Every structure is written in structure tokens, then in C-alpha cells.
Amino acid sequence: MAHKVSSYSAFVSKCSALIGIPYDAMTAQEQAFLATFFDNQMGNMWADSNWMDVCPYGEARFAGDLLTYSNDLTKSSYWSLYNYTATANALSNPADGRMTATKVLETSAVSVTHGVVQNYTFIPSVNYQYSAYLRPIGGRSAISLEIYDGANTYTAFFNILNGTLTSQSANITQTPTITQQNNGFWLCTLYITSAATAGAGTVATGSSVNYTGDPTKGFYSWGQLLLQTSYADPTAINIPYEQLGEDTIDEVFQVWATSPASALAPRPQGYELTPDNIQIVGPSGYWGWGVNYSAYPNGYTPCQNPFYIYYRKEMPSYTGAAYSNTATYAVDDQILFTDGDGVMNFWKCEVATTAGQSPDTTPASWRLLEIPLMFLMFAVYGSYADWLRMDGQLEKAAAMDTLAESYQDQEADKAERQAGWVLPMKVQSHVTSQQRTW
DSSP: OOOOEEOHHHHHHHHHHHHTSOGGGSOHHHHHHHHHHHHHHHHHHHTSSOOTTTSOSSEEEOSSOOSSSTTOTTOTTTOEEESEEEEEEEEEOTTTOOEEEEEEEEOOOSSEEEEEEEEEEOOTTOEEEEEEEEEEETTOOEEEEEEEOSSOEEEEEEETTTTEEEEEOTTOOSOOEEEEOGGGOEEEEEEEEOOTTOOEEEEEEEEEEEEOOOTTOEEEEEEEEEEEOSSOOTTTTEEESOOTTSOOEEEEEEEESSOTTSSSOOOBOOEEEOSSEEEEOSSOSSTTOOSOGGGOSTTOOOOSSOEEEEEEEOOOOOOOEEOOTTOOOOTTOEEEEEOTTSOEEEEEESSOOOTTOOTTTOGGGEEEOOEEGGGHHHHHHHHHHHHHHHTTOHHHHHHHHHHHHHHHHHHHHIIIIISOOOOOOOOOOHHHHSOOOO
16 A cells, blocks of 8 residues: 555644634634644554554564664764765665665765764674675775774675675684675675774774775665674564664564565564563574574574564654744654645654754754544544534534544555455464474
8 A cells, every 4th residue: 555644734724624713713722622632533543453554564673783773874973974975765675675775975085985883882702793785886896894893993895796705804703794685785794703802892884995985986775783693682682662763663463584575475483572672582584593592692693684573653642832943952852843835744853953943944853743644534523523522512523423433444445455455364383483494
């Protein structure tokens, strides 16, 4: 089903027409009531079924990753760019096909190194692997992965045009690997054992060789992963419901070890739900294992391949005061903003702003709280019913509740009967969950 969205403007236009009071003529209190009714009705519709607009199917998520914003290198609070520029959500990734790969282009700086770098504090004398899914841009073939563990620097050079390892530093004991992936990507991996004096360090993708940059050249990046592969935290193979850079998971419906979009039957992944995480349990997608992960945190070997989650996103809170051009906003503040085209919507602050930085002037600082189009008419008539109840018109309110439910049934019919979407049956048996090594 196509992802189609509406706006809060469309809601208030339709609902105020039913009420008989133009939105601009309502008092501030009446406008606040209407916003509360809308938020409540969106919650009712959101949680009432596995709507595909709000329930990502087969989204790739990684377990054990120690980095932050691994799919978005534009987050400057975590990633430092040296002689590169980055654009988020520029290409479909090689796992689930969503537009989440970052486009990284060189600047024209002369005789310099290039890198995207994140800080990390390493534990002494344990094994790590640093990997990235990379695809060349403009014929740029040479790329390096580098770890500085606070004591030593470990570097591997790859050719991401022909999929070969070019060279590696002498202090690397396990040969780096490069394997072909979907959509023109290569999975490059560097393996190290940290020094006995390891501590505050970095991971970097780019080049430690000086050269003059070319703004038409660079790479796409997705899944920048740092994994601790020995003596790891016991919860390392859990997928948290809340991860920076990812939608918050509200309800989990299924987990697969291989993509459910594959032409082959996807393998269900054993999992348990805890208060904070999806706990991955064996048998699993890590080939050759037939044991429960609880047997490992000592020396377990994670994999760069993601798990695939079918889940419902946490519903946004459709609340917020009207935007003020003289106010400053902190991260997670929400506003009701009318853009230059006259469209009113709720927005959430992603980067702290100064006065005058609106979604129009500083779009990177704000995130639109999208309203699924399929929810619109249910919210309109459900909110109108709440308005009538507030006014003591209980019989009319009951009739509007019935009309709202008819719109909900209509959308369910589109998904289930007309579009043919039938929820997958979750079956765990010896046949579906036993370890396989094909």
C-alpha cells in the first residue's frame, strides 16, 4: 500500500465545517479542545489494527551495534566529516530497500585526507569488528576502514568497484573481508584485537591518503557498525525499542532472520519481548549455531547482517503550541506550524533552534509528524463526535461515532479484502526454527 499523508489543515477544515465555526473564528480554548480530540482519535485509529502506513514490514535492524546513527552520517553531534559533505536518505539500502543510505561526496580540498569519524571508547584486549555497507559514486574505487583504539591505528583499504581487499596495516591479525550485497553495495569489514592500553578512540571510513578531492566522487554508506565480538555485554544481541535514528517500536508482530521480501520463504527468528528490548534467541541467523544466545556473552560472534522486524511505530503525540518567531526551541519540543504554502501541521524539534528558525527556514532542525491519509476521516468524525459530547448533544455524538467507525471499517476493507493484505501467521515449530546451513 502506498504511503499517503494528509495535514492538520485538512483535518481542521473538514471538522470546523461540520461544527459550523471557521477555525480562525474559534477561541484559543476551542482550538485547543479540537487538537485534543484529534490526538485522542488518532490514537484510537493507530492502535486498532496493523495498518501498513504505521507498521513497517520487514525493516532491517541491527543487534549489537555500538555506534550511534549508523545509517545517517549527517548527524554532526555524532559523526565528524573531514573534507566530505553528506546527504541523508539519498539511496535505498541493500537490506530492506528503504531510502536510508547516506550520500557522501568529497570536497575539492587539495592534498588532504578524507573521513567520516565517530568517537568510541574501547575496552582493552577484546575483539572488535568495524564494518560498513558501501557503494561507489563517480568511479571512486578506493576506500578505507580505520580503527584507532586509543593506542594503535588499524587500517584496511578496499576497492569497492571490483570487490577486492587492496592492503591492510601490519598489526591486523585477521584478514579484512569484502562481500557483495544488493543494490551495488559491498560489505567491508575490519577485524581487530584492541591493545592492552586501549581507551578513547575513533572509527573512520574514507581515506588516510592525501589527495585532492573531486565533488563528483564519493560513496553511499549504510550500516556503519562497530561490534564487540568477545566478552560482550550480555544484552548485546538485543534490539532496543528506542534507538537514536530509528523509529521507536511500539508493538512487535514478527522477526525474521532473512528478508521477508525475498522470493524464498523467510526464516522466522526466535525472539522474546522484554520491557526494553527484543531479545534475540537461537537458533538464529548466525550460521552454524544451534544454541540459545544466553550461552554467550563470552566470545560470541555477531554478524553484520540485520534482523528484519515487523512492528508498529509508536504514535506521535499530535500536540504543540503555535510556533513563535521569537521563541527558541529545545530538542523534542513540538509546535503547530503553518508553512509558506499555508499548510498547518505538527512538527518536532530535532536540533535546538535560535529565534526565527522554523521548519521553513531550518528544515534540518525539525521533523514533520506525518498524518496518514487513511486516518483522516475517522479523526474528523470522531473528533466531531467528541465536540458534540462536550456540547451535551449525546444522540448526535453517538451517530457521529458510528459514522467514524464506518470509515475505519472502510480502510480495513481496503487493506484486507481489496488490497489482499493478510497478516502473516506466526508459527514456531521444529521445521520453521531449526538451524540450517544451506
